[in-house]
Amino acid sequence: MNEAPIRWIAEDARKFVKREIKRGNTYDGVILDPPTYGHGSKGEVWRIGKHLPLLMGYLNELLNERPKLVLLTCHSPGYEDGPLKQMLDDAFPSISTRQIRSGPLTISDTKGRQLPSGYYASFENNAQIKSAVRLRDRRGRMQKGRTIIDGLREIRRALESGFPVESIFVLPEAFSGPEADEFDDVVAKHGDLPFIHVARNVMTKLAFGERIEGAVAIAEIPRRSLQDVQLPENPLVVVMEKVEKPGNVGAILRTIDAVGADLLISADGGTDLFNPNSIRASSGTIFTVPLVDATSEETIQFLRDRKIQILAARVDGSVPYLSIDMKTPTAIVLGSEAHGLSEKWHQEGITNIHLPMNGIADSLNVSTTAAVLLYEALRQRT
Secondary structure, eight states: OTTOOOOOOOSOHHHHHHHHHHHTOOBSEEEEOSSOOOOOTTSOOOOHHHHHHHHHHHHHHHBOSSOSEEEEEEOSTTOOHHHHHHHHHHHOTTOOSEEEEEEEEEEEOTTOOEEEEEEEEEEEEOHHHHHHHHTTSHHHHHHHTEEEEESHHHHHHHHHTTOOEEEEEEOGGGOOTHHHHHHHHHHHHSTTSOEEEOOHHHHHHHOOSSSOOSEEEEEEOOOOOGGGOOOOSSOEEEEEESOOOHHHHHHHHHHHHHHTOOEEEEETTOOOTTOHHHHHHTTTGGGTSOEEEEOHHHHHHHHHHTTOEEEEEOTTOSEEGGGSOOSSSEEEEEEBTTTBSOGGGOSTTEEEEEOOOOSSOSOOOHHHHHHHHHHHHHHHHO
């Protein structure tokens, strides 16, 4: 707002606001400054508790949908920063990405001494914070082509792997001991990135973990197609069709990284690979595993063109997995726990395999199934 024009209002604030609303004008921000905001609705002396909420309601109509600044000051006894902060919160409930700050307001006398003068509460609508909060939702991630990386370890691994990190929100007070040293190391190595200091309430809006670790990064989601893929001579490929739970996705990524598989294909768009919880569950391995999105039909054709055997893991699969030779080029295909693989994967040239189940359950968790099959492939290949 440094270059925004400012309109100074010396008349009764309530009358001005109502007149501007009637004219259809809107404003980007407001500063309500002492000594007076005007008179009451009937000309009586202004009373903070009685008249201010009404004025704030009018201001909510006058300001645009995403005001950039609201600053409220008060000198009235009994109205310290807590009540003022609550007034802002009550008056602007639609602003979900605000950082409300409050505290004592001081002025300087002619000798430069600070004198108690009252209290203030304000919020600034930060576009970067607002945009980042939208990435908590899958639709926001798809629209922006960006995602949230929550946690210092995951951010460090993203940076070390060359993942396109754009900015990092930090809460320095959250770091202590080894974490503080690790954070300092990240800053030293990647000081060219924007490091945006935020308050705890903002970090709470951004973070996905059970506890606030003090760092959240925003990164571009790379888009690759099957045409971009270069496979080694004897590849090991994993295909996930609509595996939805972030915890399962993250666990499968960790296993892929552990066994050194060459590619992960997300088939038919049901898997939200860059869900922040998937990233965290992967312990950052998502940044080193080659990933592509494709349809099931494209994936099947891609594998057949390269003479890669296709092993579809099914509850009703007819072939025991231990009888399969995985020393040749192999693709392991996994479906969702709720519905399994679609009929697209039930055709000639695709081998339906199963794991033995000797109890009452008919299948293992999909990430456990992936681990069993991938480690069997690794065992055979080493």
